[in-house]
Amino acid sequence: MTAGTVSPYRPDQQTGRDGFVQLLRAEWTKFRTVRGWVIGLVVAVLVMLGLGLFGAGGSSGSCQSTSGGPSRSGQGCFTAPPVGPGGEAVSDSFYFVRQPLSGNGSITVRVTSLTGLVPSGNGPVLGTQPGLVPWAKAGIIIKESTQPGSAYAAMIVTAGHGVRMQDNFTGDTAGQPGAVTASDPRWLRLTRSGDTITGYDSADGTHWTQVGTVALAGLPPAVQAGLFAASPAYQAITQNLGGGEHGTIAPSQDTAVFDHVSLSGTWPAGAWTGDYIGAAYGSGIGGYHQVGGRFTVTGSGDIAPAVPGQAGGEDLTVTVFLVGTFAGLIAVIVVATMFITAEYRRGLIRTTLTASPRRGRVLAAKAIVVGSAAFAAALAGAAAAVIFGTQLARGRVYVFPVPWLTELRMIIGTAALVAVAAVLALAVGIIVRRSAAAVTLVIVAIVVPYLLGVVSVLPAGAADWVLRITPAAAFAVQQAIPQYAQVTALYSPGVGGGGYFPLAPWAGLAVLCGWAAIAVALALVLLRRRDA
């Protein structure tokens, strides 16, 4: 047997990639010429926009001037928190005992005690019960100015997290662990050299350890430096099983005792001034007194990023504008499922598979067509909802500022979520070949876990797991504000809790992609094995 091997018949026009492009074109033609499906996608875009605007508008009428805070012109009756150097909303209220520092220099202190008061009952009043919240903090700080939100670096002792070096609200580095007592005091030092600030801690004042170095770009020559105390609000979280969680928030205060205060460099004022920074945003509780070289500083408030869910529904995140995703998702799932089940119902699948016998390629072409169409529709809907929702909410309700990259991630992530869900629906449609069952399976798989986990039916621990392993994990791409280790908050996935998800944004989307991949693999096997 030498020559004459028979090669299988391959018409020239149908080989290689050409065939796939034609297949794609065929599937695209099928998709765009069915009026109902195109209408379905248009409906998806419109409901995403409409419900997004409803979310923005429906959150803006509850504004009641009960907080007593000053109302800023043009911003309705809410008090917008200050914005930090990184562009994020921050809490910046504390009691500050300060002096101006010109040029380079350093400040060193010893902290011998940190005590405080927490609320004794469930009420918005300062309690009289001794105690400290875990992130009650006091120490030394070098700050650009007394303007809330200005750049800073600080060496602090905390009630429950040891010594920390913190800077510009989001930076947080751990120093020596353990609490401060009279027998086990902490020495803290901050040194400024140009734009660079270095923090040290020590247990005895002679052996120093460097905790961290931060660069505060553009720090002016004259800055404010000194001692401070701040204590974040006390939060009691009650689990309401079968109905979510409720947090009670009330101010707390802490008192720190400093001695061995030593300064180097140029301190032109030569005397200390005490005042409460950010009184418009904080409780205003604070004061200090000095006996010889011993300072007792009392404060309340926090120097940290502000997170949603603390103001009791008077604020919202960009996530709210994307609530229409659920409605858009349902429309896209129906269209994507019918894209394949209609072929089974009408028998068109036989024509399709006769024209293109390689079934894997049919599946690929259909997935590409329906995924791209869903992506485009959801991208348009999400972008419009975020843009117009922000416009509508501006000045009526506080929207937490987010970097534009985060906003872009939320919009593109939402589009990707809908596109992957469309591919999942297509695969499930091939597996079950019945439109009603397939549509229900996909909607229930994505929406019901979200409903159970987010709209607070399940207790927090179970809800976290539901949002880790089910397709609903993908809604993590819509999380607007990151979770900060140095801020105590409810951090629940519900909008009232700030919309936090247990997984990182793209990791959550990857969970949905995993489910879609499993479904596509199963669909491929069944499509090849079964008669059409």
Added chain:
Amino acid sequence: MRLPVPASTVPGSTVPASTVPASTVAGWLGLPEALHAEWTKTRTMPSTGWLLLAAIALTVAVGAAAAAATGCPSGAVCRVDPAKVSLTGIDLGQAVVAIVAVLAIGNEYSTGMIRITLSAMPRRTVVLAAKAVILTGLALAAGTIAVLASVLAGRLILAGHGFTPAHGYELLSPDSPSVLRAAAGSVLYLALIALLSLGVATAVRDSAVAIGIVLGLLYLFPIVANVVGNAHWHRHLEQIGPMTAGLAIQATTDLSSLPISPWAGLGVLAAWSAAALLAGGLALGLRDA
């Protein structure tokens, strides 16, 4: 939405419904025959039985899982509604009941069977009424089993998690009028969901679109209400949503915090179902099949 179909594959397409002589049986007297026909169709479709079994299994499984996930840290004050937790599975089970109801009419349209049905029984209202009666019966039967099993599972599991009278929690028992109301109301809720789904499916004539609309109506209200920060709007959304209002029937504690009172809530769902059936009935009566 409809791909081209060769006329020869549609059974009965050559017999327009209008040319069939009207039934000799006057008024509603055709109902027993219609019921019998619908019952035969429903009974002999294997999917009906499987789906109802799935509805029962999912309802009980999710309810038991929710009860198992419910715990109260020692010393903490937990407000727990044992009936509502045990009946969490209705959230999922209702979707399967909705499929059964949608398929009852959707399958007739997708196979062309509707033309035979309407040729045999030209009184369209009677056909729809017969379907509604059969579905209500099925939903009540499946719902009763699912709810009883859920409550039993919830009672056993919650007691195992320390929710006992010794700790100040009431055991789930049918003696309590509120638990009885929650259980019976959940069964009625499932029946109303079936009627809502039947009405929507009759109006839109396509199973996939109908189930999408039904699940959207059910699930979107709680999700959107959760996002709306304005307490006033939030409450209104929960009062008009078929699922949020209807499930108020499950609450046995803290009734004052409900957006709508239990029976009024079930009434809202009944209004939705009636509206859907009316729309479906009108569409069925006015359109060619």
